[in-house]
Each structure stands twice: as C-alpha cells, then as structure tokens.
Amino acid sequence: GQNIDQPTEMTATEGAIVxxxxxxxxxxxxxxxxxxxxAGEAPTFLSYNVLDGLExxxxxxxxxxxxxxxxxxxxxxxxxxxxxxxxCAAYLGAxxxxxxxxxxxxxxxxx
Amino acid sequence: EPEVxxxxxxxxxxxGQEVILRCVPxxxxxYFYWYRxxxxxxxxxxxxxxxxxxxxxxxxxxxxxxxxxxxxxxFTLKIRSTKLEDSAMYFCASSEGIMGGLEETxxxxxxxxxxxx
Numbered sequence: 001g002q003n004i005d006q007p008t009e010m011t012a013t014e015g016a017i018v019x020x021x022x023x024x025x026x027x028x029x030x031x032x033x034x035x036x037x038x039a040g041e042a043p044t045f046l047s048y049n050v051l052d053g054l055e056x057x058x059x060x061x062x063x064x065x066x067x068x069x070x071x072x073x074x075x076x077x078x079x080x081x082x083x084x085x086x087x088c089a090a091y092l093g094a095x096x097x098x099x100x101x102x103x104x105x106x107x108x109x110x111x
Numbered sequence: 112e113p114e115v116x117x118x119x120x121x122x123x124x125x126x127g128q129e130v131i132l133r134c135v136p137x138x139x140x141x142y143f144y145w146y147r148x149x150x151x152x153x154x155x156x157x158x159x160x161x162x163x164x165x166x167x168x169x170x171x172x173x174x175x176x177x178x179x180x181x182x183x184x185x186f187t188l189k190i191r192s193t194k195l196e197d198s199a200m201y202f203c204a205s206s207e208g209i210m211g212g213l214e215e216t217x218x219x220x221x222x223x224x225x226x227x228x
Contacts, residue, residue, distance in 0.1 A: 031215065042202055042219040043154065087154065097142060097167055097209050098156035099217060 004102035020073045022088030030093025037085045083109045113137045115220035132188045134203030144204040193227045
C-alpha cells in the first residue's frame with residue numbers, strides 16, 4: 001500500500017520560518033509534490049522535487065531525500081495569508097499517473 | 112494564466128439520481144484526472160484519462176462512475192445512481208504530460224461540491 005505521513009496541525013508566528021515534514025512509503029516513486037489548499041478551495045501547486053536536494057522558489061523551498069523517503073516544505077517570512085493546509089503528494093510514475101496525497105498539514109499563522 | 116474550470120460549483124441531488132460534473136481542462140494539456148475529497152479527509156484519486164480512454168482508476172471508481180470527453184474541450188464525470196457517501200468535493204485536474212519534469216504537474220480546478228440527500 002501507499003503511506004504518506006505529515007503532521008496534522010502546526011502553528012507559527014507571522015514573520016517566522018516553519019518546516020512541514022512529509023515521509024512516504026510507496027510502491028513506486030517518481031517525484032514529490034507540495035500543494036497549498038485554503039479551506040473549501042482547490043489545491044494549488046507549490047513545488048515539485050524529483051531529485052534529491054533543495055528547490056527554492058521565493059519564500060517557499062522544498063527538499064527531498066529519496067533514500068530516506070522524506071521531504072519537507074520550508075516557508076519563510078510567514079504571512080497571515082499562508083494559513084492553509086499543505087498537502088504532500090507522491091507521484092508514483094511507471095505507468096501510474098495518480099497523485100497519492102497525505103492528509104495535509106493545517107498551518108495556522110498567528111500575529 | 113490558463114486554468115482548469117469546473118461547473119457547477121455546487122450540486123445538491125437526491126440519492127439514486129444521476130449527476131454529471133463538468134470540467135474544462137487547460138487547453139494544451141493531454142492528461143485529465145478526477146479526484147474527490149470528503150469533508151475533513153484527504154484528496155483521493157478516482158481516474159486518469161488520456162487519448163480518449165481511461166488510463167488508470169482507483170477502487171473508488173466502480174461501475175457507478177464513468178468519464179467522457181464529449182468534445183475537444185470538456186471532460187465529464189458521471190455518477191449514475193448517487194449514494195449518500197458520494198457527498199464530497201470533486202476536483203478535476205489536468206497535466207501537460209507524464210514523462211518527467213514539471214510537465215507532470217497536475218493543475219486542479221476549483222471543484223464541485225456534491226451533496227447527496
């Protein structure tokens with residue numbers, strides 16, 4: 001089976017840095033996506049890692065270690081609008097086109 | 112910026128009725144998907160579609176579900192006889208390709224909230 005774990009909730013202060021971790025155990029693996037989802041809205045694409053290492057994109061960075069089955073999303077200079085759920089999703093590849101999602105981490109940014 | 116669109120935004124139906132959810136994927140994308148999200152739960156894959164046929168489907172996508180690309184722009188999900196447990200947000204997504212790199216990125220529509228009474 002496919003198993004993707006991430007913390008259920010996190011709280012951080014405006015202006016701070018927060019790291020959201022994700023571990024995965026999947027039958028195949030061809031990349032790791034991070035999406036942001038505001039309540040009642042669609043997931044919106046944040047980042048994609050297929051190789052080990054850090055991908056930086058403005059205030060958001062994402063890291064992948066394939067050998068450890070581990071990724072994290074780093075959010076810097078937190079803003080109130082960053083309050084949302086952050087979804088980790090594995091792309092299995094090798095003939096499977098689906099994204100397998102974790103349950104999401106609900107981030108609350110407080111003043 | 113191109114985006115996936117879905118209609119209707121909300122649908123209320125009686126148990127046993129048929130519903131059709133509509134999606135217009137991003138125009139140059141070739142791969143289309145349906146996902147659902149039951150309130151408070153994770154996003155779950157239903158089906159992927161390429162070249163006018165189903166590429167992959169999950170256990171959720173049973174005989175009550177079907178997909179179709181009736182013309183060059185629309186992509187539909189039909190539920191033949193809705194059940195209470197079909198109440199969920201249904202997301203359509205599309206991607207440019209599947210062969211590696213950012214072209215695999217799936218872009219999601221705003222969703223249709225389906226309520227079965």
